[in-house]
Amino acid sequence: MKKVNLLYILLFLSFSACTGWLEEIPKSSITGDKHFSTYSGILDGLAGTYDGLRSIYGQQEGFMVTTPGTDIFTHGSEGGSDMDTYDARLNPQMGNFRHIWNTMYDNINHCNAMIERSALLTDATAEQIEQVQAEAYVIRAMCYWWLTQQYGDVPFRETETKEISTEATRESAEVILNQMVKDLEWAIGILPAHSAQELGKFTKGAAQHLLAKIHLIMAYQYQQTASYVAAEEFAKAVINSGEYHLEEYAAIFDYDNQRNGEVVFAVQFINNPQFNRSGNRGHLYFTPVYDKFPGLMRDLHQGGRPWSRFAPTKFYRELFDEADARFDVTFRRVWYYNTEAGLPDGKAIGDEAEWDYLDGSTDVIAPNEGLMHWGIKKHDDHTRASFQDTNGFRDYFVFRLGETYLILAEALSEQGKTAEAAEVINQLRAYRAVEGGFVPEVQASEINLDFILDERARELGGEMHRWMDLVRTDRLITNVKKHNENAAQFIQDYHSLRPIPQTEIDLVTTEGYEQNPGYPKN
Numbered sequence: 001m002k003k004v005n006l007l008y009i010l011l012f013l014s015f016s017a018c019t020g021w022l023e024e025i026p027k028s029s030i031t032g033d034k035h036f037s038t039y040s041g042i043l044d045g046l047a048g049t050y051d052g053l054r055s056i057y058g059q060q061e062g063f064m065v066t067t068p069g070t071d072i073f074t075h076g077s078e079g080g081s082d083m084d085t086y087d088a089r090l091n092p093q094m095g096n097f098r099h100i101w102n103t104m105y106d107n108i109n110h111c112n113a114m115i116e117r118s119a120l121l122t123d124a125t126a127e128q129i130e131q132v133q134a135e136a137y138v139i140r141a142m143c144y145w146w147l148t149q150q151y152g153d154v155p156f157r158e159t160e161t162k163e164i165s166t167e168a169t170r171e172s173a174e175v176i177l178n179q180m181v182k183d184l185e186w187a188i189g190i191l192p193a194h195s196a197q198e199l200g201k202f203t204k205g206a207a208q209h210l211l212a213k214i215h216l217i218m219a220y221q222y223q224q225t226a227s228y229v230a231a232e233e234f235a236k237a238v239i240n241s242g243e244y245h246l247e248e249y250a251a252i253f254d255y256d257n258q259r260n261g262e263v264v265f266a267v268q269f270i271n272n273p274q275f276n277r278s279g280n281r282g283h284l285y286f287t288p289v290y291d292k293f294p295g296l297m298r299d300l301h302q303g304g305r306p307w308s309r310f311a312p313t314k315f316y317r318e319l320f321d322e323a324d325a326r327f328d329v330t331f332r333r334v335w336y337y338n339t340e341a342g343l344p345d346g347k348a349i350g351d352e353a354e355w356d357y358l359d360g361s362t363d364v365i366a367p368n369e370g371l372m373h374w375g376i377k378k379h380d381d382h383t384r385a386s387f388q389d390t391n392g393f394r395d396y397f398v399f400r401l402g403e404t405y406l407i408l409a410e411a412l413s414e415q416g417k418t419a420e421a422a423e424v425i426n427q428l429r430a431y432r433a434v435e436g437g438f439v440p441e442v443q444a445s446e447i448n449l450d451f452i453l454d455e456r457a458r459e460l461g462g463e464m465h466r467w468m469d470l471v472r473t474d475r476l477i478t479n480v481k482k483h484n485e486n487a488a489q490f491i492q493d494y495h496s497l498r499p500i501p502q503t504e505i506d507l508v509t510t511e512g513y514e515q516n517p518g519y520p521k522n
Helices: 006-015 039-055 060-064 095-118 126-151 173-188 204-222 226-239 325-330 401-414 418-429 449-460 466-472 476-483 502-507
Strands: 073-075 263-267 310-312 396-400
Touching: 039 095, 039 126, 039 263, 060 095, 095 126, 095 502, 126 173, 126 204, 126 466, 173 204, 204 226, 204 263, 204 396, 204 401, 204 466, 226 401, 263 401, 396 401, 401 418, 401 449, 418 449, 449 466, 466 476
Parallel strands: none
Antiparallel strands: 073 310, 263 396
C-alpha cells in the first residue's frame, strides 16, 4: 500500500483528531457519518489505520521504548540516556510514553470505527465487509499487543468512542490478549495470502505471525502452556505456506530489494513527502557523531546525519561467530576520510579513518567510548536528497520470516522438543553465514530460552524487538544488570512495566485508576 490519498488523510484526521480515546472527536459535515457511510469511504478509513503505524515504526518514540536500556543497546552520545539508565528521569511525564499511548489508542478507535461502520454499509458485499473488518482486527490486536507489553493492564475498548469521557478502568492484560487471540483467529480465516493481497496490507501470514507472538506471551507470562503448541502451529503455517522464503542476510537489508521473500509485514514509506508523514527516520538514531572527527564530514553512504541515540553494548558486539554474516550487515565499524578539512598528515581521502582509543592505542575499527561508537546499517537510506534530510523512504520491516523461525524454535524448545528447535535454528543459520563460511550448527543440548534470546539478538537487533522480548521472558532485570553498565545500578523490578502517562492519569476521574507500581503518583 504505497499510496495514501491526501484528501483522505485530511478527512480522517479531522474525523478523529484526538490524542487518546478519552478526548472528544470533532465532527464536520464532510467527515464521520457521511464519508464513512460508503464502501470507498471505509477503505479510506482503513488506509488511515495503516497510516497510523507510521507514527511508531521508524520513529524515535518507537525506538526509544524498545531499544535502549536493554542488554544489547545503551544510549549514544547525543541522547537517549533518560530511557537507558532507569533513573528518576524515566517517569510518567515523559513524552515517549505519552506518544505510544496516544497513538495506539487513536488507532484502536479508528479500528473500532471501521469495524462498526463497515457493518452498516449497503454498497458492499459481505466478503468486502469481512475483509475490512479482518484487517482492522489485526491492526487493533497489534496496538493492544504494544500497550499490554509496555504498560500491563490498560483500558480496553471494542467500540468506537464518540463522546467525551473521563471514566476508565484498566482491564487485565491477560483478558485483553485472550480477546486478541480470538480476533486474530477469526481474521486469519478471512485474510488472503501474501501474494493475493495489496502491498503493505495485513495478510493471513502476517496475522498468523502476530498470533504466534501473542501465544508465546500467553504461555510464558500467564502459564497457558497450550499456547506453546498454538505458537508452533501458527509459526509453521507461515513457514510452510510457500508465500515466503529465507534470504541471505545482506539481501534482506539491501535498499533495492525491500520486497524480498523474508518480509511478512512492512510499514510502507515512499519517496513522496505528501504521503510519507515524517518518513522512516531509523537511519538517524544509530549513527554516531563521526562528523566531529578530523577528515570526516556527513556522508549519505557512511550513515548520513548522526543523531547518536543508541550504541551497541559490548555484549551485543561480541555475540557473533566470526563466520556470521549478520555481524557485518548489522554493524558499521569503519569510516573513510571524505574531506580535506582536518585530514591527518599522510592520509588521503578514501583511506580508512584511524581512531584514537582512551588507552592510547589506535585502530581503524571505531571505538565504543567517548563520543564515538559503532553504527547500525540496517536502516541506512542513501536515497535522500541530502545528508541533512531526516525523512527517509525505506520500508520498515515489522515481521520477518527470520523471526518466524525463532518463534517456532522457542515454542518447540519450551515444549521440550529441543532437537526440533535446533533443526529450525540450523535451517535459519544456513542462510546467515558469510560467503564461503559456515555458522556452527547448534546442538539440541545447547537449546534453551537464553540461547534463543541470544539468537534473537543476532537476528533482530536494532529492529524494535529487544525490550519487549526481555519483558516477555522475564529477563529484563537480570540481563540489563549483567550487560548494561549504565542501567545496572538503577534498574528495579518495577521497570518491567512502563509508567502510565501522567496526562492519562490526570484525565481519568474513576476511583482506583492507579499508576503502575514504583512510579510517582503525580
